[in-house]
Amino acid sequence: MATPPQRNKVFFGTFVHSKTLAELEYLHNTAIAVNATGKIVAIEPDHTSLDSALFSLLPKLNWTADSVSATSTASPSHFFFPGFIDTHLHASQYPNVGIFGNSTLLDWLNTYTFPLEASLSDPAKARKVYTRVIRKTLAHGTTCAAYYATVDVPSTNLLADLCLSAGQRALVGRVCMDQLSPSYYRDESPEAALSATMESIKYIEGIDPAFDIVRPVLTPRFAPSCSAPLLQGLGKLAAERPDLPIQTHISENKNEIALVKELFPPSATGAGDDSYSSVYDAFGLLTDRTILAHGVHLSEFEAELIAKRGAKVSHCPCSNSAITSGAARVRWLMEKGVTCGLGTDMSGGYSPSVLEAARHAALVSRHVAMGGDDAAKLTVEEVLYLATKGGAEVVGMEGKVGGFEVGMEWDAQLVTLGTVGEDGGVGDEEDGNVDVFGWESWEDRIAKWVYNGDDRNTRMVWVKGRLVHERK
Numbered sequence: 267m268a269t270p271p272q273r274n275k276v277f278f279g280t281f282v283h284s285k286t287l288a289e290l291e292y293l294h295n296t297a298i299a300v301n302a303t304g305k306i307v308a309i310e311p312d313h314t315s316l317d318s319a320l321f322s323l324l325p326k327l328n329w330t331a332d333s334v335s336a337t338s339t340a341s342p343s344h345f346f347f348p349g350f351i352d353t354h355l356h357a358s359q360y361p362n363v364g365i366f367g368n369s370t371l372l373d374w375l376n377t378y379t380f381p382l383e384a385s386l387s388d389p390a391k392a393r394k395v396y397t398r399v400i401r402k403t404l405a406h407g408t409t410c411a412a413y414y415a416t417v418d419v420p421s422t423n424l425l426a427d428l429c430l431s432a433g434q435r436a437l438v439g440r441v442c443m444d445q446l447s448p449s450y451y452r453d454e455s456p457e458a459a460l461s462a463t464m465e466s467i468k469y470i471e472g473i474d475p476a477f478d479i480v481r482p483v484l485t486p487r488f489a490p491s492c493s494a495p496l497l498q499g500l501g502k503l504a505a506e507r508p509d510l511p512i513q514t515h516i517s518e519n520k521n522e523i524a525l526v527k528e529l530f531p532p533s534a535t536g537a538g539d540d541s542y543s544s545v546y547d548a549f550g551l552l553t554d555r556t557i558l559a560h561g562v563h564l565s566e567f568e569a570e571l572i573a574k575r576g577a578k579v580s581h582c583p584c585s586n587s588a589i590t591s592g593a594a595r596v597r598w599l600m601e602k603g604v605t606c607g608l609g610t611d612m613s614g615g616y617s618p619s620v621l622e623a624a625r626h627a628a629l630v631s632r633h634v635a636m637g638g639d640d641a642a643k644l645t646v647e648e649v650l651y652l653a654t655k656g657g658a659e660v661v662g663m664e665g666k667v668g669g670f671e672v673g674m675e676w677d678a679q680l681v682t683l684g685t686v687g688e689d690g691g692v693g694d695e696e697d698g699n700v701d702v703f704g705w706e707s708w709e710d711r712i713a714k715w716v717y718n719g720d721d722r723n724t725r726m727v728w729v730k731g732r733l734v735h736e737r738k
């Protein structure tokens with residue numbers, strides 16, 4: 267299934283993206299040229315119109331006018347923004363969003379999660395769920411998602427097929443788990459888990475050999491679900507396959523941490539201590555390709571170890587609040603040198619939106635601040651960095667997606683906010699859920715979007731230059 271052939275494209279208007287963790291860059295009256303393979307090949311600021319940009323760009327790029335399609339918006343309430351990167355979510359749990367009652371992690375897994383995931387070995391059900399979650403996340407501007415599927419190989423492969431045909435960039439993980447779940451939902455043995463994982467890796471290599479859009483990811487569910495031989499086998503595979511990322515959960519919930527200490531004492535792992543991070547480290551799974559979801563209760567020692575290994579943390583604030591896991595200290599992690607991104611963690615998290623995760627990240631950081639560390643507060647600029655450039659680093663795609671620079675790929679969204687008319691009614695633009703009165707600075711508009719925006723503001727979405735969603 268090859269990506270359909272594309273035309274060259276020129277986009278004109280306001281572009282907003284993260285320059286650094288602390289700073290957004292605003293490029294007004296700017297044209298960005300994207301070639302037929304989806305790469306940004308030119309960025310030209312300070313044009314008076316699309317026509318003037320085309321007049322300048324086409325000869326430079328050796329493009330004819332009829333080889334180019336243009337998307338232009340000069341409205342002060344429209345802007346292009348990099349596509350969001352969801353660094354942690356369970357595609358298989360999408361039907362359960364919002365269904366968690368008063369549960370916490372370990373009972374939530376048994377009550378809500380394992381039965382649903384197991385039921386997705388029905389191919390018709392899996393197709394329905396995966397089609398829907400891809401559509402929904404694209405509609406929220408998620409151009410790249412690090413997905414957990416299930417234990418089942420055919421439906422995991424189906425998820426990869428569906429991401430590829432929808433054009434959503436994805437890491438697709440067959441879930442490895444050979445212990446502590448009901449017998450109807452687990453790998454039969456470490457060998458069976460490794461062979462099923464290889465089967466899925468081979469399948470994805472077959473459909474997207476260069477991993478242009480979809481890539482397999484080694485996915486030990488979390489330490490309690492995996493026997494020592496399984497973790498060891500996955501560590502060996504990770505060493506043999508440096509092209510594959512690894513994803514798992516860490517230190518989300520206090521009972522989970524106690525369980526890990528009980529299951530993996532240093533005598534069983536050979537580690538020098540009994541920390542959760544050292545378990546993954548002992549099995550060769552704490553690497554610079556590892557995405558660790560949650561990291562709520564990490565110790566000083568663990569944060570330092572994670573930073574030293576170059577492993578990344580997917581911060582999942584919506585989930586951490588919903589199933590009462592705790593408030594992760596993101597500023598502290600970043601100051602320790604740990605790269606962080608954002609995850610919706612559906613369905614521990616109830617929302618498919620990375621913008622919502624950004625908002626929760628800002629709010630949870632204020633709860634951390636209320637505990638006495640005022641510097642913990644994350645700004646609008648910082649949570650948007652985590653949602654884009656930080657996320658790109660977490661999934662191993664830094665320099666490729668997450669921003670607007672020559673050489674990067676065009677993974678982007680067109681965001682439209684609603685203008686308010688002279689009489690207080692609807693202005694030139696559609697009636698949006700974010701009202702722009704016209705006197706706000708661009709910084710204010712972006713803040714209003716972060717705190718009030720949703721998929722109604724996500725007008726168009728592109729991945730690698732291809733239009734993958736348009737809101738009518």
Ligand SMILES: O=c1[nH]c(=O)c2nc[nH]c2[nH]1
Nearest residue numbers: 356487488515585611614
């Ligand atoms: O939020 C979570 N969701 C899960 O599915 C899971 N499995 C292990 N640990 C987990 N945490």
